[in-house]
Amino acid sequence: MKRVLAFDVYGTLIDTHGVVEELSRRLGDGAEEFSRRWRDKQLEYAFRRGLMGAFADFSQCTREALEFVDRATGSRLSETDKERLMATYARLPAFDDVAPALERMAEARLTRVAFSNGSRTAVEGLLRQAGILERFDDLVSVEEIKRFKPDPAVYAYLHNRLESSPHETWLVSSNPFDVIGAKHAGLRAVWVRRSAEAPFDPWGDEPDLTVSSLDELAERLS
Known part of the structure; x- marks a missing residue:
């Protein structure tokens, strides 16, 4: 990866x-x-x-x-x-696995970017109060192009902004619509299946990797 x-x-x-x-x-x-x-x-x-x-x-x-x-x-x-x-x-909590997983990824020198439908101000505030803002290298908000995921233009904007090719850009999301949107736009994608009962949309666009938590993802990247 x-x-x-x-x-x-x-x-x-x-x-x-x-x-x-x-x-x-x-x-x-x-x-x-x-x-x-x-x-x-x-x-x-x-x-x-x-x-x-x-x-x-x-x-x-x-x-x-x-x-x-x-x-x-x-x-x-x-x-x-x-x-x-x-x-x-505006002050929702982070999942328990987030902070330690991000720390492990930082130690592995993986570039970590927050990518959201939320505004930059809202997301910065949310991540700051959750104590994880400093664990990211960058933050990309859809407000910068005024479109919402899963519009292909949003994913194109993401990898252009990061100066990475689509194949080098991995979306990590628990939302199947987001994973499918990223795959449709040519990106790689990880589905975080936070509930064992959660189904994936049967569109034929399967994630490149499925994990049950960010801890598992960090372990697989180490």
Whole structure:
């Protein structure tokens, strides 16, 4: 494997369901389902905006998705509740395997880049509060070209920005749509299968490598 690794942020490095605890205070047993639907709708809104050519900050997709799921579930969250949930989303935790795996990769002199649909400001803040910002060599945000993954232009921008060939650029993501998008654009890709029950989309574009954690990835790269 080559030495340029581009890590997806939301869902791969950062646990997007870290908001469940805050949701539980308001929704009780319905918190996990609300969190899942919020994440699904957030991605759907980004995809739809990408197709429409109507780019907006990823945080806007997140807020609009929160509003939709609140209406769809009849949860009747207050505006204060929604602001607190959005604030929680800005300080979500990193998965436990992230920091030690990144440290091992740094010791192996692998180039490590955070690559996200989120804005640069939002992602910097998120990684900083999680204590892992300094473990990256660079940060690439889609806002720089105002398109969303899995648009092929986003992956082309990534490897051009890194001055690496597609074949030398490895996307590392827990999101199958991201892995397939990278493969379609000619990049190499690692799927981090964080749940043993998670299926991969049956499109025929399989990841070059599948791991259950970033620890496993670091071990295989050592």
